Amino acid sequence: MxxxxxxxxxxxxxxxxxxxxxxxxxxxxxxxxxxxxLIYAVYRYQFPDQFRVAAMELNTGIGTLNTVILLTSSLxxxxxxxxxxxxxxxxxxxxxxxxxxxxxxxxxxxxxEWSAKFSHGIYPGSEELLNRPDGQILFYGLYYVMTGLHxxxxxxxxIILIFMLVFIIRNKITFNxxxxxxxxxxxxxxxDLIWIFLFPLFYLIQ
Amino acid sequence: MSxxxxxxxxxxxxxxSTNKYSGILSWLLTVDHKRIGLMYLVTIGFFFxxxxxxxxxxxxxxxxxxxxxxxAQTYNSFFTLHGVIMIxxxxxxGLPAIFGxxxxxxxxxxxxxxxxxxxxxSYYLYVTGAIxxxxxxxxxxxxxxxxxxxxxxxxxxxxxNISLPLLAAFVLGFSSILTGLNFITTVHRLRAxxxxxxxxxxxxxxxxxxxxxxxIATPIVGITILLVIIERFFGVGIFxxxxxxxxxxxxxxxxxxxxxxxxxMILPAMGVVSEIIPTFARRTIFGYKAIAMSSLxxxxxxxxxxxxxxxxxxxxxxxxxxxxxxxxxxxxxSGVKIFNWIATMYKGSIDPKAPFLWVMNFIFLFSIGGLTGxxxxxxxxxxxxxxxxxxxxxxxxxxxxxxxxxxxxxxxYWFPKMFxxxxxxxxxxxxxxxxxxxxMMLYFPKFIMGYMGMPRRYYDYLPQFExxxxxxxxxxxxxxxxxxxIFSYLIYALFKGPKASSNPWGGVxxxxxxxxxxxxxxxxxxxxxTHEPYDFSxxxxxxxxx
Numbered sequence: 001m002x003x004x005x006x007x008x009x010x011x012x013x014x015x016x017x018x019x020x021x022x023x024x025x026x027x028x029x030x031x032x033x034x035x036x037x038l039i040y041a042v043y044r045y046q047f048p049d050q051f052r053v054a055a056m057e058l059n060t061g062i063g064t065l066n067t068v069i070l071l072t073s074s075l076x077x078x079x080x081x082x083x084x085x086x087x088x089x090x091x092x093x094x095x096x097x098x099x100x101x102x103x104x105x106x107x108x109x110x111x112x113e114w115s116a117k118f119s120h121g122i123y124p125g126s127e128e129l130l131n132r133p134d135g136q137i138l139f140y141g142l143y144y145v146m147t148g149l150h151x152x153x154x155x156x157x158x159i160i161l162i163f164m165l166v167f168i169i170r171n172k173i174t175f176n177x178x179x180x181x182x183x184x185x186x187x188x189x190x191x192d193l194i195w196i197f198l199f200p201l202f203y204l205i206q
Numbered sequence: 207m208s209x210x211x212x213x214x215x216x217x218x219x220x221x222x223s224t225n226k227y228s229g230i231l232s233w234l235l236t237v238d239h240k241r242i243g244l245m246y247l248v249t250i251g252f253f254f255x256x257x258x259x260x261x262x263x264x265x266x267x268x269x270x271x272x273x274x275x276x277x278a279q280t281y282n283s284f285f286t287l288h289g290v291i292m293i294x295x296x297x298x299x300g301l302p303a304i305f306g307x308x309x310x311x312x313x314x315x316x317x318x319x320x321x322x323x324x325x326x327x328s329y330y331l332y333v334t335g336a337i338x339x340x341x342x343x344x345x346x347x348x349x350x351x352x353x354x355x356x357x358x359x360x361x362x363x364x365x366x367n368i369s370l371p372l373l374a375a376f377v378l379g380f381s382s383i384l385t386g387l388n389f390i391t392t393v394h395r396l397r398a399x400x401x402x403x404x405x406x407x408x409x410x411x412x413x414x415x416x417x418x419x420x421x422i423a424t425p426i427v428g429i430t431i432l433l434v435i436i437e438r439f440f441g442v443g444i445f446x447x448x449x450x451x452x453x454x455x456x457x458x459x460x461x462x463x464x465x466x467x468x469x470x471m472i473l474p475a476m477g478v479v480s481e482i483i484p485t486f487a488r489r490t491i492f493g494y495k496a497i498a499m500s501s502l503x504x505x506x507x508x509x510x511x512x513x514x515x516x517x518x519x520x521x522x523x524x525x526x527x528x529x530x531x532x533x534x535x536x537x538x539x540s541g542v543k544i545f546n547w548i549a550t551m552y553k554g555s556i557d558p559k560a561p562f563l564w565v566m567n568f569i570f571l572f573s574i575g576g577l578t579g580x581x582x583x584x585x586x587x588x589x590x591x592x593x594x595x596x597x598x599x600x601x602x603x604x605x606x607x608x609x610x611x612x613x614x615x616x617x618x619y620w621f622p623k624m625f626x627x628x629x630x631x632x633x634x635x636x637x638x639x640x641x642x643x644x645x646m647m648l649y650f651p652k653f654i655m656g657y658m659g660m661p662r663r664y665y666d667y668l669p670q671f672e673x674x675x676x677x678x679x680x681x682x683x684x685x686x687x688x689x690x691x692i693f694s695y696l697i698y699a700l701f702k703g704p705k706a707s708s709n710p711w712g713g714v715x716x717x718x719x720x721x722x723x724x725x726x727x728x729x730x731x732x733x734x735x736t737h738e739p740y741d742f743s744x745x746x747x748x749x750x751x752x
Contacts, residue, residue, distance in 0.1 A: 017320045017395040024387040024421055031425035035459060039433075039444065042455055125441030134450025136441075141443040141451075145436055 013180040016196065022183040026190050029153075036146050040201060044139045051137025055206050057122075058143070062113050063203035066106050067195065073102035074192040077185045080151055084108050089173040099188070103158045112143075141200055142203070150198060153191045158182050160184050213228025217627065222726040224322075237322035238726060242329055243308030244624065250304060251612055251693070253295040260288035265648075265682040268675050271667055278665040282351035283366070285296060285663060287343065289354030290332075290371055295336050297609050298467060301474035302420075303332070303385060305616050306413045308624060310389060312717040312724065313407045315398025315733050324384055331381035338374035342367035349503040351480050353663060355464075355651075358445040358456040360438050365422065372431045379424045379431075379719055382470075386420030388408055400735035407715045407739045408497055408673065412477025413751040415501040419466045419508065427463030430456065454519055461512035463665050465624040473501055475612035476543055479565050483547050485713040486562035487554030490740040493546040496544055500539035507536050517588045526585055533583035534665070540576060559711065560634035564615030567642055575600055578653065596656025602649045614641075621696065622706030629699035637695075640688040647681025714744050 044051050080095035121128035124144055129137055164184050167173040173181050219240045223232035224635070264284050267275045276284070277512045279436055301478050311319055319325050343349045348366040385539070393414050397406070406414075409433040433444045443449030445456040484491045490499065513521060513529040521529075547569065556562070578600045589595065622628050656662075660671050667675065709718040720729060737744050 012318070014320065016394055017391050020394060021321060021324075021387055021391045024390060025383075027381050028387075028421050032424065035426045035429040036433075038459070040457065046452075047450075103638070112496045117624045124443070137443040137449050139453065141449070142671075144440075145433065145442060145444065149432075 013177075017085035018179045018183060019186075022186050023027070026112060026186060029190055032150060033146075033149075033197075035091045036142070036149070037197065037201075041077070043135070044141065047133075047135025047138065051139050052206055054132075054136040054143075055202060058203050059113060059116070061204045062109055062166055063199055066109050067199050069102050069106050069109070070192050070195050073099045073106075074189055076102065077188045079186050080108075081178065081181055083166070084173065084175055092181075093165065098169065100158055100161050100165070103154055103161070106154060107151065107158075112181050124143050146198055147202070149172055150191070150194055153194070157184075159190050161186060216666055216721070217723070217725060219722040219726045220723060224726070231287075231563035233301075235326075237318070237326055239307050239311050239318050239322065239325060240624075240724060242325050243304050243306075244552055245329060246299065246303040246307060249336070250300055251298055251334060254292055254300075255689075256340075257288055257296055258689060260284050260291065262686050264288060264680050265679045266383060268667070269429050269679045270676075271669060271672060275411035279348065279351065280583075281665045282311065282559055282663075283343075283349035286350050286353050287339075290339055290350070290375070292468075292605075293354055294375055295332075295339065297471045297605055299385075300609065300613050301616065302413055302416055302470075303328075303388070305409075305478065305620065306385075306389060306416075306474060307618065310392065310413055311396070311412055312720070312728055313715050313737065314393065314394035314396060314401055315716050316351055316392065317727050317729070317732075319388050320395055321388050324388055328381045328384040328388070331377055331384070333519075334347040335374045335376075335378035335381060336739060337376060339371050345370070346648075355460065356431070356434065357460075358434065358453040359447060361434055362446050365732055369435050372435050376428055376431045376435075377701070379428045382420050383424050383428075386417035386424075389417040390421070398732050398735055404495065404498070405479075405735055405737075405739055406498075408491065408494070408501075409474070409477035409715075411498040411570035412480070412501045414482065415505040416470050416473045419470050419505050423463045423509070425465035425469070426459060427467075430459040430463070454516070454521075457516050458513065461515045462509075465512040466505075466508045469504055472611045473504060475568070475609045476501065478612050478616045478619070479547060479568060480543075481713075481715065482561050482565050483550050484616060484740040484742075485619075485711050486557050486559060487551045488557070488585055488712070489550060490738065491546070491556035491741065492549035492552075493542070494738075494740070496542050497546050500542040503539040504536060507532065507539070511536060514583055514588075517585060518592050530583055530585050534580070537576070537580065542572065557711075560629075560631060560638065561615050561619035561711070563635060563638050564611055564618060567638060568608060568611040568615060571603055571611060571645065572640075575603025575605075575607055579604065581712045591656055593661055593662055594656035595652040597662045598662045599649050602652070606613060606721060607645060607649070611641075617696065618718075619711070621699070622710045623717055623722050623724070625703075626706055627699050627703035628706040628710065629696055629703055633691075633695045637688050637692050640684060640691075643682030644681050644686075644688055648678050648685050649681070651675075651678045651681075707750075709748065712742075714742055714748070719748060 076095045077099045080092045080099065083089075083092040083095055117123065122140060123129065124141060129140055161184060164173065164181050167180060219238055223236065223240045224241075225232060225235050227235060236242065236245075263275070264281060267281055267284075304430060307325065309321070311317065345367050350368050350371045351366050352361045352364055352368060356368070357373065361372075365694065391527075393406070393410060401496050424727065435441075436442050437444050437446060441449075445449055445451040445453055447453055447474070480491060480497055480750075511529060512534045513525060514533045517526055517530075558566075581602060582591065582597060618629070618634060652660075655671055655674050658671070660667060708722045710722075711718075716733065
């Protein structure tokens with residue numbers, strides 16, 4: 001059917017439905033990380049002492065800094081949505097850009113943190129790590145996998161937010177049609193929320 | 207419909223596309239739920255036949271003791287591929303992705319699903335997963351040989367291509383999640399005016415319950431599979447006991463998904479049964495609310511029983527009897543359904559056409575499968591038959607005898623609506639008989655062999671099992687030929703069959719109110735619902751309208 005008059009298909013818009021779908025998706029994300037928190041709980045219960053010893057080696061300073069960065073970025077993305085609702089396109093763009101900047105800062109810190117660990121010979125399969133007791137191997141296995149998967153979510157979040165930035169600039173997202181931005185904001189809050197659980201579990205409980 | 211229909215388009219969805227392309231691209235890029243449903247039908251049908259082929263080959267290997275056709279390693283790969291393909295590529299997506307896509311929007315009076323483009327993405331994720339799963343066969347290193355359960359530590363240490371099929375299962379899970387959240391949103395947001403939750407057809411109810419299991423259970427297996435892949439690639443210690451990990455923990459996480467997945471497979475089938483029986487008994491469904499609620503009850507209790515797969519793996523006695531008790535509880539809502547279906551037929555004016563006969567086949571086979579499930583759910587008897595052919599027979603009766611049979615029932619029930627053509631009723635009836643005979647010959651001897659101690663997945667067996675193994679293999683030939691025969695007459699009917707009317711069976715749910723095949727937008731005007739879903743008094747008005 002190449003004739004355009006045959007394209008009777010209506011594009012259907014339903015903001016409530018779109019948000020419902022997003023919440024369901026976030027729910028599956030929570031369960032995905034929930035599986036890992038479950039594994040963490042089982043092994044922490046099995047090796048409480050070794051988990052404590054291993055956790056002492058993590059850099060609490062850098063972890064705290066990243067927590068502050070990520071929490072603030074959650075604020076700026078929420079403000080960006082509020083700015084859009086109030087028809088202030090410029091402010092919305094500015095706040096969204098700041099959010100993306102924060103996200104990149106988080107990843108840079110993560111890079112330094114991981115490479116410091118690598119230089120001490122602590123990485124999966126390394127001789128240094130394999131010579132340690134089982135509980136510590138498991139702790140670092142979980143540390144790399146959980147913060148790694150979270151980092152992957154941060155990267156995906158940055159990509160989504162960049163798309164939103166382009167949509168705002170091109171007026172695809174406007175003050176009366178901003179559900180995409182809102183859903184991206186929800187995703188970003190989830191990334192933040194997961195970090196709020198990861199941070200104490202790895203850095204603070206000692 | 208009425209006189210003013212000349213102003214609105216009467217072209218079917220085959221003649222009208224959602225995009226500007228024609229030919230094959232108008233299908234590949236479509237966002238129409240009906241076309242996507244049909245693309246799933248073709249793809250899933252193809253992989254079903256691939257799975258059947260592997261099944262027939264492993265059965266052929268077992269026709270006599272010792273090496274017959276292939277070496278032991280090939281045999282291990284073949285039964286693994288049979289399981290992976292049948293479970294992840296056929297039974298899990300089969301009913302929801304094909305018939306859910308096509309009929310869920312029709313039955314609630316919607317023009318499409320809530321997220322049509324996401325729906326197309328789910329389809330392509332499915333195709334990607336399917337390709338990844340089969341790619342492993344062609345690559346050096348050999349096909350996966352762990353069995354479809356991917357148990358640790360063998361799945362970390364085996365040198366065959368494990369990671370690709372695991373990645374495939376992850377991608378297919380993603381596809382399943384997206385389909386599930388699409389259906390949930392569709393049911394909540396797009397029901398026609400007047401269609402309250404308790405006026406929804408029961409197929410919608412069961413697909414809705416299934417969608418919830420899809421999004422709640424699948425992420426857990428997703429992360430578990432991902433962890434095994436990470437463990438294989440980077441040597442991260444999570445499950446491998448050499449690194450302090452706990453293989454039993456893997457089994458728990460695996461079954462936390464894979465047991466509820468059993469209900470992802472069977473619930474939509476039960477929904478189809480609840481559609482077919484009222485239509486052919488010309489009588490409203492008995493216990494509508496009980497059937498609807500029992501779907502949710504099965505979905506809920508189904509979560510809490512996973513460890514009954516692990517009675518011999520090492521668990522405390524308390525855990526074992528609690529899981530055994532909970533397993534028995536699932537029998538209650540399942541029983542509610544069976545009895546309500548039977549009660550619906552009581553004093554009905556039964557018209558035993560092919561879809562109805564398929565359902566009778568289902569009730570018989572599924573009851574055998576369900577009752578033998580109780581043998582496996584009891585602690586003492588499970589120890590005796592654990593990991594034997596008894597288990598294999600049990601799950602083939604519930605999965606193939608249950609969901610597989612209903613796949614054919616749904617295909618025969620909705621064929622005229624999907625394609626606007628009718629198949630040959632006599633051939634359909636004959637094939638049901640052969641299906642039943644082949645099925646019983648193939649799987650029933652496995653109960654006996656299992657009880658006698660024949661372990662599952664073994665390449666070789668003792669001479670005393672030979673007669674029963676041979677009956678089983680001959681059964682597989684009958685069953686496979688019947689399946690090919692069914693596909694042949696259906697494909698013939700697709701091109702040469704007589705035109706079907708809009709309501710050949712006298713059904714009353716919304717899909718029977720519209721033309722066969724439906725138009726692109728399904729309804730010229732979104733209907734307002736006043737009747738109960740199975741109120742056959744509307745049949746007269748419908749005939750009058752037509």
